[in-house]
Amino acid sequence: MRNNCLRLTMWLIASVMVISGCSKDEPKQTKQPAPLVQLYEVGADTQTTARRFVARVDALSTVDLSFQVSGRINQLVEKQGIVVPEGELLAALEPQDYELALRQAKSSLRKAESDFQRGEELKKESYISDSDYDGLKTNYENAQIAVENAQLNIEYAELHAPFNALITNRLVEKHSFVQPNQPVLRVQNINYLRVHVNVPERMMRMAVEEGPHYQVYLENKAGEKVTGNDGQPVTLSYLEHRTEVNEATQTYRVTFKLPRIKGVELLPGMVLTARIEIERPDAQSWWVPLKAVDTSGQEEFAVWLYDEKTKTVSYHPVEVGVIRDNQAQVKGGISAGQKIVSAGIRQLQENMTVRPFDSAKPVL
Incomplete structure (x- = not known):
């Protein structure tokens, strides 16, 4: 009985080995797809x-405008946010007091001028002294200055746009009484x-x-x-x-x-x-993605050129200048219009066939 069991066991083992040997298939020869790479066209961005x-x-400037004389405002630009052309009226004070002062100054001037002219005639006849004559002359000159000041005060009672002025803020309201140099309007030169x-x-x-x-x-x-x-x-x-x-x-x-x-x-x-x-001012240099520069080969710097006819790549030494912002300045070795590999360079070999990445097509 023991011998029969042993023979049965040996037969089963042999049967399994035969079946296993017969069921082995020949390994399939699968072709590896060409590496997928991303390309960059040199000079495609025209170096911009x-x-x-x-x-x-x-x-250009912001100015607070103010009167140089005091008074009550009777005219004031009504709207903020508008542009008033250069020279146009922005604000004005009540002019009556300054007009009256001008009339008084002109009246004093006429009298001083008449006195001075009469003094000149008397001086010729030596009827008045030099000091009296100088006094008449001084009064006449002071009267002239008073008229000029009165005229200036009338001008100072008005504010005109010093440039094409954007009214940004009215700092006082109409009918307000303002002092000299008190800001009235804020304008901007535009x-x-x-x-x-x-x-x-x-x-x-x-x-x-x-x-x-x-x-x-x-x-x-x-x-x-x-x-x-x-x-x-x-x-x-x-x-x-x-x-x-x-x-x-x-x-x-x-x-x-x-x-x-x-x-x-x-x-x-x-x-x-x-x-x-x-x-860039240098037309002989090109800016390429930093990932396109290969530093693992025998040359210090190189790129992988892509040949559209053969669909292959080749190792190409280049001269690199400045590196900044993930870009490298290639100063020699490539020219505009050439295509280089900008991603996937680590897997490349000389004359290797590659597949350019196309975002419009599926990867697999």
């Missing part, structure tokens, strides 16, 4: 870098506007060292460039900048000039977006 900053609109932008330290350094060509635009909330009546984007020009850095933000304030443009309603105090487009 756009930066956006918060911009605050400001008037012959052109100032736009302040806080620029990072590294960008100021680049502006000083490289002197790139740039253009400044304003953007609305939709991210579109603000345009004038002619449909063209409104551009800003450089006005001034501060050389003292803001210790809290490490930024410099740069001020741009924005002329008044019909169809563009901008007021001091508004906050917009300034778009600064920078063009």
Whole structure:
């Protein structure tokens, strides 16, 4: 019985081995797909870098206007928020007292002039002394000055717009009695506007060292460039900048000039977006993604060029200059229009076939 069990066990083991051997399939030969890479066209962005900053609109100047004489206000601009052309009347005092003073000064002048003319005739005949003559002459000159002062006081009793003035605030009401130099109106000079932008330290350094060509635009909330009546984007020009850095933000304030443009309603105090487009001055250098630069090969810096005909890549040494903001300045070794691998370079080999990434197509 024991021998029968042993023989049965051996037979079962042999049967399992035979079945296992027969059931083995030949391994399938699966072809690995070409690596997926992302491409970047050199010079596709024409070397223009756009930066956006918060911009605050400001008037050229803000002035508190006041009378140089005292009196009761009988005329005052009625509306705030309007623009009054240069030279137009803004406010005026009751003129009666100053007109009366002018009439009195003119009357005194006529008498002083008559006395002086008579004194000249008497002086010729030596009927009056030199001191009497000098006294008549002094009275005449003082009378002339009194008339000029009275005329000035009448002019001082009116306030005219010193420039195209935006009325921002009436500081007193009509019929109020005001003293000399008491602020009456606050106005802003909007012959052109100032736009302040806080620029990072590294960008100021680049502006000083490289002197790139740039253009400044304003953007609305939709991210579109603000345009004038002619449909063209409104551009800003450089006005001034501060050389003292803001210790809290490490930024410099740069001020741009924005002329008044019909169809563009901008007021001091508004906050917009300034778009600064920078063009690099060196046409022989190109800015590429930093991830496109390979530093793991035999060369210090290289990129992988993509051949559209063969769908392959090749290792290509390049000269790298400045590196900033995840971009590298390639100063030699590539030219505009060439395509390089910008993502996935670690898996590449010489003459390897690759698949360019297309966001419109599925990966698998």
